[in-house]
Amino acid sequence: MNRYPFSPVALALVVIGAVLAACAPTAPAATCELTANSPLSAYRLPDATSDFFGTIGTGETYEALARTADGWIGFDPGFAQAGNIGLAHHRWVQPNATLSPSCLDDVELVTLADVQADVAASGS
Secondary structure (H helix, E strand, O other), rough: OOOOOOOHHHHHHHHHHHHHOOOOOOOOOOOOEOOOOOOEEOOOOOOOOOEEEEOOOOOOEEEEEEEEOOOOOOOOOOOOOOOOHHHHEEEEEEEOOOOOOHHHHHHHEHHHHHHHHHHHHOOO
């Protein structure tokens, strides 16, 4: 008669399973997406007096990558821009009431000065 309620092999499998479960990768954080419910003007900087980039059409969706305290949302426009990386690569919209994703608290908060510094550093 066995003195132990579990066999050593079964116990080893349970321990190994627990260790492997602890090492399992975690799910990536959910992204914060913005979808234009009406056409939106996009700019090079989070400033309406900066260069106009283009219009975000109704129904277009982008990942919100940065935000400013005064309501601008930075996104990746989806194409390469020679030398532009980081905040210099983002394009910016100031959403109206039809575009207000509730996930923005989880998006990096930056300033216009931060964006201008990245643009200057990229030489563009």
